[in-house]
């Protein structure tokens with residue numbers, strides 16, 4: 001099929017219904033609030049292509065300062081696939097940022113396109129799920145060690161050390177929403193972001209979230225290579241249900257090395273945020 005000439009445009013909250021239709025058709029967990037949050041965080045970084053009178057494809061790019069940009073919500077309406085829309089949106093998103101590194105979490109469907117665009121595999125990332133979340137004390141009778149809590153300031157510091165980039169804008173929005181440790185989703189509540197230097201620190205974030213969502217389905221995206229994270233998820237009854245690939249490419253020539261430490265990451269913030 002010949003490529004059509006529809007061009008990327010910026011998405012706004014008025015596109016919410018159409019954008020949500022695409023993520024729902026793909027079986028994703030994003031609720032309306034998730035789309036609105038990414039549009040608020042990156043008002044100039046959410047793109048769509050219209051074709052045949054409707055929103056056909058989307059992609060978002062969120063910049064964390066000059067160090068890192070994150071691409072997400074790469075979706076094409078099943079009836080519009082193979083027309084070059086995702087490639088055009090990706091090229092547009094990449095061309096619009098000037099950061100050391102660009103990363104994303106790729107589904108198997110997205111992998112071939114990202115490889116063609118110069119992304120290489122960084123590590124495996126898995127979605128773990130539990131059908132009915134246990135209360136914290138049900139699964140772990142001793143609870144977080146010494147009843148320790150983890151402050152929100154510490155959460156941001158740990159996140160910076162883990163990712164190597166400053167996500168204070170994302171954290172400010174999540175904090176305002178009351179969603180620093182997790183948030184509702186279309187199919188399941190979502191645990192994360194959670195970065196911590198210690199298992200106890202991770203539990204201090206996990207436990208209140210599980211107690212809030214006791215008996216409900218919960219998703220948790222983690223790196224299987226982080227045995228502490230996978231062990232904690234297993235201890236609370238979570239099981240792996242999907243595997244994706246974290247990918248990276250330089251955004252500029254001679255990019256600055258990211259001082260990141262994935263061993264600190266217990267739960268990512270979301271596939272659209274890293």
Ligand SMILES: CC(C)(COP(=O)(O)OP(=O)(O)OC[C@H]1O[C@@H](n2cnc3c(N)ncnc32)[C@H](O)[C@@H]1OP(=O)(O)O)[C@@H](O)C(=O)NCCC(=O)NCCS
Pocket residue numbers: 026057073074075076077080081082083084085086087088105106107108109110111112113116
């Ligand atoms: C992945 C997805 C966004 C691709 O959208 P699309 O608009 O059909 O992609 P394009 O038409 O721009 O194709 C891009 C390139 O990837 C290739 N490609 C796309 N899907 C492919 C597949 N499943 N296998 C092999 N190659 C594929 C195309 O041949 C094309 O190559 P070219 O540009 O060199 O010709 C779409 O399949 C989708 O929405 N999938 C479900 C959601 C998803 O998994 N998104 C990715 C999230 S990381």
